[in-house]
Structures are given as structure tokens and as C-alpha cells.
Amino acid sequence: MSVTDAEVRHVAALARLGLDAERIPTIAAELNGILAHMDVLSKVDTSQVGAVTGVGAAGTPLRVDGGNQIPLARPREAFAPAMRDGFLLVPRLATHEDLDAESP
Amino acid sequence: MTPPALSAAELARQHAAGTLAPRETVERAFARAAEVVAGPAGLNAILWDDHEAALGAAGELAALQHAGSRPGPLAGVPVVVKDNIATLTMPTTCGSRILEGYVSAFEATVVTRLRAAGAIVIGKTNMDEFAMGSSTENSAYGPTRNPIDPTRVPGGSSGGSAACVAAGIVRVALGSETGGSVRQPAAFCGVVGVKPTYGRVSRYGLVAFASSLDQVGVFGRTVEDAAIGLGAIAGRDRYDSTSADAPVEDYVGVANGSLDGLVIGRPREYFPDSLDARVRDRCDATIDALRQLGATVRNVSLPHTELAIPTYYIIAPAEASSNLARFDGVRYGMRAKAAALRDMYEGTRSHGFGPEVTRRILLGTYVLSAGYYDAYYKKAQEVRALIADDFRRVFDGGVQVLLTPTAPTPAFPLGTKSDPYEMYLSDIFTATANLAGVPALSLPIGRVDGLPVGGQLIGRHFDEATLFRVAFALERALGGSAHQ
Numbered sequence: 001m002s003v004t005d006a007e008v009r010h011v012a013a014l015a016r017l018g019l020d021a022e023r024i025p026t027i028a029a030e031l032n033g034i035l036a037h038m039d040v041l042s043k044v045d046t047s048q049v050g051a052v053t054g055v056g057a058a059g060t061p062l063r064v065d066g067g068n069q070i071p072l073a074r075p076r077e078a079f080a081p082a083m084r085d086g087f088l089l090v091p092r093l094a095t096h097e098d099l100d101a102e103s104p
Numbered sequence: 105m106t107p108p109a110l111s112a113a114e115l116a117r118q119h120a121a122g123t124l125a126p127r128e129t130v131e132r133a134f135a136r137a138a139e140v141v142a143g144p145a146g147l148n149a150i151l152w153d154d155h156e157a158a159l160g161a162a163g164e165l166a167a168l169q170h171a172g173s174r175p176g177p178l179a180g181v182p183v184v185v186k187d188n189i190a191t192l193t194m195p196t197t198c199g200s201r202i203l204e205g206y207v208s209a210f211e212a213t214v215v216t217r218l219r220a221a222g223a224i225v226i227g228k229t230n231m232d233e234f235a236m237g238s239s240t241e242n243s244a245y246g247p248t249r250n251p252i253d254p255t256r257v258p259g260g261s262s263g264g265s266a267a268c269v270a271a272g273i274v275r276v277a278l279g280s281e282t283g284g285s286v287r288q289p290a291a292f293c294g295v296v297g298v299k300p301t302y303g304r305v306s307r308y309g310l311v312a313f314a315s316s317l318d319q320v321g322v323f324g325r326t327v328e329d330a331a332i333g334l335g336a337i338a339g340r341d342r343y344d345s346t347s348a349d350a351p352v353e354d355y356v357g358v359a360n361g362s363l364d365g366l367v368i369g370r371p372r373e374y375f376p377d378s379l380d381a382r383v384r385d386r387c388d389a390t391i392d393a394l395r396q397l398g399a400t401v402r403n404v405s406l407p408h409t410e411l412a413i414p415t416y417y418i419i420a421p422a423e424a425s426s427n428l429a430r431f432d433g434v435r436y437g438m439r440a441k442a443a444a445l446r447d448m449y450e451g452t453r454s455h456g457f458g459p460e461v462t463r464r465i466l467l468g469t470y471v472l473s474a475g476y477y478d479a480y481y482k483k484a485q486e487v488r489a490l491i492a493d494d495f496r497r498v499f500d501g502g503v504q505v506l507l508t509p510t511a512p513t514p515a516f517p518l519g520t521k522s523d524p525y526e527m528y529l530s531d532i533f534t535a536t537a538n539l540a541g542v543p544a545l546s547l548p549i550g551r552v553d554g555l556p557v558g559g560q561l562i563g564r565h566f567d568e569a570t571l572f573r574v575a576f577a578l579e580r581a582l583g584g585s586a587h588q
């Protein structure tokens with residue numbers, strides 16, 4: 001399998017990474033170089049093996065889906081640019097610097 | 105480099121007895137950091153520090169003790185923690201521009217537990233960005249240098265913590281492990297590093313890289329320093345459902361345990377023909393020392409070892425590509441200016457992440473994408489099961505501890521590994537323990553051309569106590585030769 005420039009662009013879009021066009025061939029070559037070493041796995045017989053997703057000795061214990069109260073060091077307001085009516089206000093796109101001068 | 109004269113245990117004892125003021129010890133740690141130039145102009149091991157908070161904590165500790173409070177096992181002992189572990193008074197940037205200036209809203213459980221044991225956190229240490237690297241050259245804040253030879257890397261990704269211990273600034277430091285990021289820098293810097301069993305230590309407040317592999321680890325100047333540090337942070341945490349409810353043994357209490365009858369395995373796959381002959385010699389001398397201590401040494405085989413790096417470098421980037429999706433300019437750290445949401449995401453992430461993190465996110469996204477998932481990710485998970493089964497079979501066969509080199513070579517010069525996969529091979533002897541979830545420890549076993557060599561002990565799930573028993577005995581037996 002060989003990674004093409006088009007696949008790099010596709011994967012970058014999936015990963016929300018903006019890549020300069022001139023970097024794409026280099027990245028494709030790097031990924032191909034790395035993935036070439038992974039091909040050894042395709043020769044391993046795993047027909048009798050189930051995939052593992054974790055290695056805890058006794059599995060992962062379940063907890064009550066109640067949600068622990070996370071102890072914040074400071075009130076929520078301290079981490080938000082601004083708050084109104086209990087909601088966090090975050091900067092608006094592009095124009096947020098202009099809005100910073102105004103009271104949200 | 106001259107280590108601090110007093111061990112963590114002795115510092116705690118003297119602080120508790122009132123013969124030494126914690127403030128004096130903290131001042132001495134900062135003075136040592138200045139002396140060795142631990143900041144950007146020198147070793148570049150410490151990214152952030154907080155004199156005021158550290159001295160305040162020292163004062164509070166003294167006041168508590170004066171009021172009759174029982175001192176902890178790390179009473180007044182200065183420590184540093186890796187910059188991917190959340191602290192309240194210092195930034196937590198993971199060595200990345202994307203988190204520049206970010207201060208956590210909560211504290212990692214390991215930090216809370218260190219403080220409860222009396223430790224005083226004096227600084228945050230440099231690291232490969234988001235723990236992705238084996239040399240601490242991938243930090244957005246510049247590379248860390250090895251205190252033993254500043255032209256060389258300290259290993260990584262927890263290189264800053266290892267360097268602080270090696271330079272004599274602190275006796276105990278925290279790092280994190282995903283594929284060897286505590287043990288390999290411990291080996292390169294000539295200190296002790298332990299990666300506990302997956303689930304042994306809470307990860308609440310550890311910024312996630314690859315969640316099925318990540319563990320917090322501990323550095324110590326000596327085996328005892330590391331044992332006290334791990335004892336302070338180990339155990340179930342209600343904020344981390346992957347932390348195990350397994351009893352925590354007294355890791356210092358095993359210090360004088362006998363090795364009579366202990367069965368040590370020497371896995372042949374960790375001693376390939378290509379292994380640096382000087383590293384092999386040091387390991388063989390260590391094996392001789394184990395025999396003289398009463399242990400039985402048995403040659404064993406872990407046949408899937410050579411598949412560990414390809415497996416690890418599929419699984420870890422795959423998990424990272426998911427975990428790092430949260431760094432999008434909305435919730436944390438820096439934010440690129442853009443007119444449209446998607447442009448803002450892409451601008452933030454492309455400017456905020458360095459080249460190695462970008463490479464791994466792309467690799468991880470690729471192996472998880474439609475058409476490639478089965479060939480890469482699913483296959484890697486199956487091979488991971490085979491690697492874990494290798495360990496299970498050897499341990500079920502009566503072997504209690506494995507002895508291997510920690511890394512194939514001593515510390516290499518800065519800037520000499522430009523090929524990504526060549527760098528990945530630094531983890532060839534360490535990634536297996538992360539894939540299998542078993543505990544492992546690196547300790548100094550000698551030097552070649554003045555550079556430290558680490559020996560690795562690998563044990564059964566939740567049997568850190570046996571690793572420490574062997575490490576204590578080896579440290580005593582090797583004595584000064586471990587650092588010559």
C-alpha cells in the first residue's frame with residue numbers, strides 16, 4: 001500500500017490539519033517510509049487471536065454513570081473569557097478582536 | 105554532576121525531626137537549578153517554576169508539623185513533574201505551542217498525592233511535544249540537554265524530569281510513559297525510572313496521548329527514591345475509572361529482601377546480534393551479579409518482540425489522533441484568527457502542533473480511515489495480543505522477572521536522528537511492556553565511554569514489589585560500578 005498526495009490531503013482534512021501544498025509530497029514520502037515498516041504485520045498469522053483494546057490485568061472496572069463532581073480549583077468564571085446568564089461566552093470568529101473591546 | 109547529598113528518605117526524616125527546614129531544602133534545589141543552568145540557556149530541563157508557591161508550601165509544611173501534624177514520606181522533599189501533568193500554579197503545556205499559557209482548572213491526582221505525602225512541587229519539566237518522541241528534541245520550547253554530556257540527548261519523552269534528577273536538582277520526579285518515556289531517559293541519564301502496571305497509578309490530570317498505553321512513571325536518583333515516589337502516588341482513584349483497586353505494597357519495605365531462588369528470565373530477542381557490544385557486556389555483568397545474589401537465570405523467548413515497534417506505532421498514533429482532536433482552538437490554549445470555523449480549526453492545529461505531532465496525527469488518522477482500518481489498526485491490535493501473550497507464557501512458566509537492556513545504545517548526540525523510524529527504534533526494548541501493560545524499571549548498570557547504560561527489569565502485572573526487591577539488591581551489588 002502506498003500513500004498518495006491525495007490521501008494525505010484527505011487525511012489532513014479529516015484531522016483538521018491545514019497543510020501547505022508544498023509540504024504534502026514530503027509528508028506522503030515520510031508516511032510511506034514509516035508504513036513500509038508496518039507491512040511486516042501483514043505476514044503474521046493472527047487467525048486464532050482476538051484483538052485487544054486494553055491490557056488491564058482484570059479489565060476495566062465500570063463506575064456508576066453518575067458523573068463525579070470535578071473539583072475545580074477556581075470558579076468556572078475564572079476560566080471563561082466572559083459569562084452571561086450562566087453560559088460561557090467565547091470569542092466570535094474573525095472579528096473577535098473587535099468584539100474584545102466591547103462588553104459581550 | 106554532584107547529586108544532592110541527602111536521599112528523599114533522609115530529607116523527609118530531617119524535616120520531620122526539625123533538624124532541617126523544608127524552606128532551606130527548597131532554596132537549595134532552586135540554587136542547584138541555577139548552578140547547573142536548568143533553564144533555556146543551559147540544560148533547558150525546566151520549563152516553568154514557581155518559587156513563591158514552593159516556598160509557601162515549605163512554610164505551610166513547617167507550620168503543620170509544628171502544630172503536630174504527622175509528616176509524610178516525602179515531607180519537604182522538592183520534586184518536579186512533567187509538563188503534561190496538570191498543576192494549578194504553573195502552566196501545563198505538554199511542550200506544545202498549542203497549549204502555550206494554559207493553566208489547568210484542576211490538579212492531577214498524582215500531584216495531589218505527592219503534596220499529601222509532603223512533597224513540594226518546584227517546577228514543570230521539558231518534554232517532547234505531547235510526549236511524542238524519544239529524545240526531548242521535539243519540544244516547542246527547544247531541546248533538553250543531557251547533564252552527563254550536554255552534547256547528547258537526555259532521552260525522551262520525559263527528558264526534562266530525568267535531567268533534573270541526574271543534575272542533582274531533585275531526588276524524585278514524575279514523568280509519563282506510553283512506550284518507554286520514563287525508562288529510556290532514565291537509562292540515558294543514569295538514574296532510576298519506573299513504569300508501573302497499567303492501572304497502578306491514576307491518570308486523572310495526565311494529558312492523554314494513547315489511553316490504552318499511558319501511565320505516570322517515577323524517576324529517582326536511587327531505587328529507594330523511586331520506591332518512595334511510586335508508593336506516594338499509587339492506588340485507586342475515583343476520578344480515573346482505569347485505575348485499579350489493587351493493594352499497594354510497601355516498595356521500600358522490600359529493600360533487604362533476598363533473591364535466593366528467584367527466577368530471572370533473559371529473553372534472547374532483547375540481545376540481538378546488532379546490539380551494541382558494550383551494552384551487552386554490561387547486561388551480562390548484571391546477570392552474573394544476579395546469579396551471585398542467589399537468583400536462577402533462565403534463557404527465555406518472547407518471539408513477537410520484533411513486532412512491537414510496528415504495532416506500537418500504529419496503535420499509539422491512532423489513539424493520539426483521537427485524543428488530540430480536542431485541541432481545536434475553542435477550548436484550550438492558542439487560537440488562529442479565521443473567518444470560518446473550519447479554517448480556524450485547521451489554522452490553530454497546523455500552527456500549534458509541531459512536525460512530529462502532525463506526522464503522528466496524520467499517521468493515526470490514516471490507519472483508522474476506511475479501507476485501511478483492518479490492514480493496520482485491527483491487525484496491530486491482534487499482534488498486541490500476541491505480544492501480551494508472550495509475557496503471560498513466560499511468567500506462567502515460573503519466571504518472575506525479566507532482565508534486558510533498556511535501550512539499544514547509550515545517549516546519542518543531539519540532532520543525529522532525522523529519520524522518524526530510526527528514532528522510533530529507540531523504544532524497541534521498552535514499548536513491549538506498555539503494549540502488555542506490565543510494570544518495568546530501569547536502573548543504572550554501568551557506563552560506556554562515560555555514558556550511562558540502563559538495565560531493564562520487567563515483572564508481572566501489579567508485582568512492582570518484586571521489581572523493587574531485585575533493583576535494591578542489584579543497586580547494592582553493583583555499587584559504584586553502576587556509574588562507572
